[in-house]
Amino acid sequence: MSRHEPWVDQLSDFLDDELPDDERAAVESHLALCAECTATLAALRRVVAGASSLASRAPERDLWPGIALRMTGPARRVSFTLPQLAAASLLLATLSGGAVALFLSARDQNPGANAAVPAVDIVQPVESSLDGLALAVSVADAQYDAAVADLERALEGGRGRLDEITVSVVEQNLSIIDRAIAEARSALAADPSNGYLSGHLLEARRRKLDLLRRAAALTEAN
Template structure:
């Protein structure tokens, strides 16, 4: 399937970006990139993510930990006497949040695979149904139950580059509303999956799994760094894309009637 073909190449983009491929492998990747707009888009998105991470300002520690550390140096020596060990004080060095290249590559690949690859594949399959391409492109509404739950503005799924702070807040913090909408869309998709061909179902399930993994990883990272706006943005984007994918897939089941 098309997804598997793209994964074969996108899996190598991190090593290609780091210049860690051998001569033959690098030449093969470059030849593929010359003829594949989707993979070029993934590489460009990867470069953008790296540039954004590198441009993040330094962040000093939120608290001075020296007092607690110094206390650990004060105790009883082997001769039973009380000692106080003097250690030169050093001011905390500003630190910055850092990502490994595989993490950055995964973030870029997930965003591009879901936004570009899944969209054209689902649209392509819907186009083979009776005049459904135009409806799918317009984001046809799902079943009545799912449509009622997806009515709020958080499901508007604005373009990533045009998303406003208000839209981010809607998707990022309206958890009850988001969870209810996802549940209704998943229920509608389950009820209508019998009207989709096996390859379309495989594409949808594969990419939902990718998005769920991205959401779980972003939540885990935010648990350790809740004030990190970069991670918050990735979580918001992944949640929005899950809604968008569910809406497309659910609409496709309605068009297949």
């Protein structure tokens, strides 16, 4: 895990002003010394500000009957906010794309270093941490593509139940994640047996599935 990840994970709550005073002070102290996390926070603010600046759209019909009906049933809670949704993809762009670029730069400066990186065997997917480097990304392609397709269909089917701000944030985040996946694939094409790069691609895919699940949950909660 990157040393920045625990701090980046707190940035959405920092923006929402939901951190306890001591944790907020710790984040502020870290930001004063860390250029990378400061840049991530600035990017997150731009995403949220851009989404918030979209013009509101008046409903095309009276929504109160549907609202009143939902008020009579059990409440459903969405456990994340727009900044939190945006933070997931910004974290990926920082940790995945950036790490791949740093790795390739270091590899070019020290070509012999590749010999120390173990190859990834082709095995069936199992529950494991990325540190094990025991998962072959290619094996999971069919299952991954099918899961993404199902979630994308669910999201598209419920798109009309989301407001423009939410749709904009989701689309921007998916675009960021897709770029990170493309960068990881490109790097692996040049070095297909590299376990380090395979781990980053696997993590990028996991984060895309997580974001799609969260977005699909929003359509069900609205």
